[in-house]
Amino acid sequence: MAHHNFSPSTYFQTIGSHAAALVIADGDTVTVSTLDANGYDLNNAHQAADPNPMSGPFFIEGAAPGDALAVEIIEIEMTRATGWTRQGLAWHLVDPHQVRAMPPREKIFWDINPRQNSITLQKPPAALKDWSIPIVPMIGCFGVAPDGGEAISTATSGHHGGNMDYRGFGEGVTAYFPVSVPGALFFLGDVHGAQGDGEIAGTGIETSAEITFKVRLLKNRKMRWPRGENETSIFTVGNARPLDQALQHATTEMLVWLEQDYGLDKIAASHFLGMNVRYDVANVFNPAYSVACRLEKSALAALK
Structure with a gap:
């Protein structure tokens, strides 16, 4: 396992199968600089066009379609005052x-x-x-390349992640993404110094940053929508418009997670979700809205 310090020279306004900027291995950590949502760096110099220029992509050795990529957000340090x-x-x-x-x-x-x-x-x-x-820093936009050669604007989100602008993606959180292409091709950027639920002003506190993250590869780990985990809860994120469709995606992904890891059939899972689920309106500004379906680990502990 290695640590990499990476300063991008090229940034992307789409998340897709672009040429890898850095090849890393399962278990590696990376410290990478990012621009703000309009493409300005730590010196307020304009380095890239908006929206949300991404650092990366990072090619993870051994990642293949059907796997999942776990990204632990170790530290988010804002680099501008x-x-x-x-x-x-x-x-x-x-x-x-x-x-x-x-x-x-x-x-x-x-x-x-x-x-x-x-x-x-x-x-x-x-x-x-x-x-x-x-200060409660978070990553507004990150994810992996979608399949089919598609390149998706960093203004929006989907199965691959993208511009979810969910305040739950902060330090100490592990995010999970479905791998659709060889190497996963992971991108990140668009750090906010703070933001309320929903990004209802259309932005968070947009600034440049340095992010340290660790990747883990989960082989043959079927998932469709992004997931996350912190010290107290697990959550799934659905991205779509209208809002109820995003909620459907998030709920379905949580149902699958309960079946995969907690041994619940759909009857048991529906009882459990009905009494314990929490929903966060993650984003209602972007072209695709984002909803997080969340369960507290204290409730999950009762299943064991």
């Missing part, structure tokens, strides 16, 4: 009569202070003069 968002809520998330009252969707800037673990508006409205939020 500023981030940005868009002002106002997304227009489709308020009642029609409120749309004209929404402020212009201009870019606004925030100060990121790791020493104080805080993020503050540079020019706050009077009511938020003394307001700040804690």
